[in-house]
Amino acid sequence: MRVFIFVSNINTEADIHKLKRQFDQRRDIADWSVDLSDEEKVLRVVTGTLERPEVIALVRSCGYDCHKMDW
Secondary structure, eight states: OEEEEEEEOOOSHHHHHHHHHHHTTOTTEEEEEEETTSTTOEEEEEESSOOHHHHHHHHHHTTOOEEEOOO
């Protein structure tokens, strides 16, 4: 499994609900979460098969943006 960590513009529970409809139906996403309490709205995605650009494209298809978190 791979874990990707992103900075996002996902700001509310309603935003998370919108993503949930897309992410939860994907078999290639084992787990995901958004930390709304963090100022960078950290999105964490666990996948066995997706690459980082594919996750970014999925987030963008939902109307949001994200980019790789710089450590």
